[in-house]
Amino acid sequence: MTAVEPEDEKKVDLEDVLDKFSIYRSYHLQIAGLIFLGFATNTMFCSNFIFVAEETGYTCIRNFTDNNTGCAECLYDNPNSFVAELQLANQEWKRTLVGTVHSLGYMVGLLIVGPLSDRFGRKNAFIMTGVLGGVFGVARSFSHSYWLYICLEFLEAFIGDCCSPAYILITEVVSTKQRLKFILMCTIGYTFGGFATSLAAWLVPYWRTLLQVLYTPALLFFFYKYLLDESPRWLLIKGHKEKAVEVLEKAAMKNNQKLDKHFLDKLSCENNETLDFFKIIKSTFQSKVLCGRFFVCLVWWTTSTFVNYGLTITSVSLQGNKYINFALLSVVDLPGLFIITYILTYCKRKLPLICCFFAAAVLCVSQPFVPLDLPWLSIVFFMAGKLMSSFYFNITYLYTSELFPTYTRNSMHALCSSLGRIGSIISPQTPLLMQYWFGLPSLIFGLASLFGGFVTFFVPDIADDSLPDTISQAEELGKPKKPLACTNPNATN
Incomplete structure (x- = not known):
């Protein structure tokens, strides 16, 4: 067994402990695999x-x-088909309403899932949402009433989004130096999920059976209770130091490492007070700095969901096989994940995000003006625009989680994602605009991306900063580094 030598400092920050672990060893590889399936x-x-x-x-x-x-x-x-069995002829709005209701459910549900994650833990929120999402999804497959189907669609999205707590979990279980690579390993699950959806839809064309195939595996998330550990950062900030130490010791044992007990006893930033959650949320918005960041993040999320889902929906209208087009749209994200991870490793956050927004704007606005006798070029522009929008969606996910303190990280992340879902609520209706001009959806996607790029100038550029635990630490992001210290979570200065 390889020993990890204890440090001599009086206080040890969690960042120093997490830096002892490699994301390519057994413990973190297991976490990556479990979260990969959640994202899929x-x-x-x-x-x-x-x-x-x-x-x-x-x-x-x-x-x-x-x-x-x-x-x-x-x-x-x-x-x-779904349209035939539920008798939706002459009611196109009912068909497109399915996607809108799903996004609306996510929007409302995130307002609950985020605070639940901050209050009861990332792991518990992940398991609850994953299992319930599977239950309501399977239940939809047996519906013979359109409005019952719509209600179940809303409920599944409302309480079935395991993505938010899962994403916060993976940002907190690794050190700053390894965060980007670890997130990349996990978020490949998104690409796999898109490819699997198109493959399943091709092999299982009947919509009821398709729903059962896609949702039944989610019921197995119950076993994550025994396979996944809670975020040690969340445990520390809640005052559960013994449990946090237990998780870290388990990680060391699984990796054939040994952490000195005295080293772990020196962990800082524990807080044994019973925190008033709503007071902390209020204090977050009382900070002018964090309030300004919140509105910028809201623009990012609205643009990301609107453009990403809008382009995904319209992809099946492109020339060629709809299953192949959708699969290609998913697969194109895979090299994009590696590219954007490499870029973020050397160029921080702000500049890449601005460039991706502006590049997507140019590609989306240009796509409708490609000559009609060059369909291949139109598809290239479309795919490139989707790739750029995928870039800025991934950066938005990461950037948002890094801008807010641990006390309310998942709540603020979920709030931005929730309110930003207005974009995905509107996006299923964008194909209806094609009856006025086929290029109108792409033009709107481009203008939205342009606006998202402009507002990015108003946030600090970060990359090497440790995740802030308190509001005062979050306000210092982007400024010359100061030692992290435990402060009152309700203080804004």
Whole structure:
């Protein structure tokens, strides 16, 4: 066994302990694998409506006797489709409403999931949302009523987003130096989930069976209770130092390392007070610095969800096989994850985010003006625009989690993500704009990206800073480094 020598300092910050662990050893590889699956299911849950509630052609065989503009009886091209079984002919808005309701559920649910994660822990919130998401998803497959289906869609999204607590967990279980690489390992799950969704939709075309195939595995998240550990940073900030030390010792043992007990006893930044959660949230918004960052993050999230989901939805309308197009759109994110991780390693956060926003704006605005006799070029522009939007969505996820203190990190991250879901609520309706001009959705996506780039100038550039635990530490981000110290979480100065 390899020994890890204790340090001589009087106080030891958690960052120093986490830096002793390699993300390529057993303990963190296990965490990465478990969270990978969580992210994969998140993509499946968010995008399955594209195939489940896909457009289906129909022929009107009998008009209403008093109104020849409506159909009393229809013959559907696919009688086993979602549209046919729930009788949605002449009601296109009901079909597109499925995606909108899902995003609305996420928007409302994040306002609850984030605070639950900060109050009861990242692990508990992850397990609860993962399992309940699977339950409501499977239940949808048995619905024979459109409005019951819509209610279950909302409930699944409302309490089934395991992504938010999972993302905060992986940012807190590794040191600053290894955070980017570890997040990359885990977030590949998003790409895998998108590819798996298109593959499942191709192999299992019947929408009810497809839902069962996609959601049933999520029920196994219950076993994460025994496979996943809580964030030691969250345990420390809640005053559970013994449990945090237990997690760190378990990690060392799994990696064949040994941490000196006296070394762990010197861990700093523990807080044994019972914290008033709402008072801390209030104090966060009383800080002008953090309040300004919140509004910038809100723009980032709204733009990211609007453009990303909008481009994903319209991808099935491109020329060619819809399953292949969707799979390509997912796979193109994979090299993008490696590229953006490399860039963020050497260029911090701010400049790459601005460049990605502006590049996406140019590509999206240009795509409709590509000559119609060059469809391949149009697809290249589309895919490149999607890649850029994927870049800034990934940076937004990371950047937001680094700008706020541990006390309210998941709550603020979830709040930004929740309110920003207005973008994904609107995006399922963007294909309807194509009846006015086929390039209108892309033009709007480009303008939104342009605005997102401009507001990024108003936040500090960070990369090497340790995650702040308190409001005062968060306010110091981007300034010359000062030693991290435990302060009153309710203080803003």
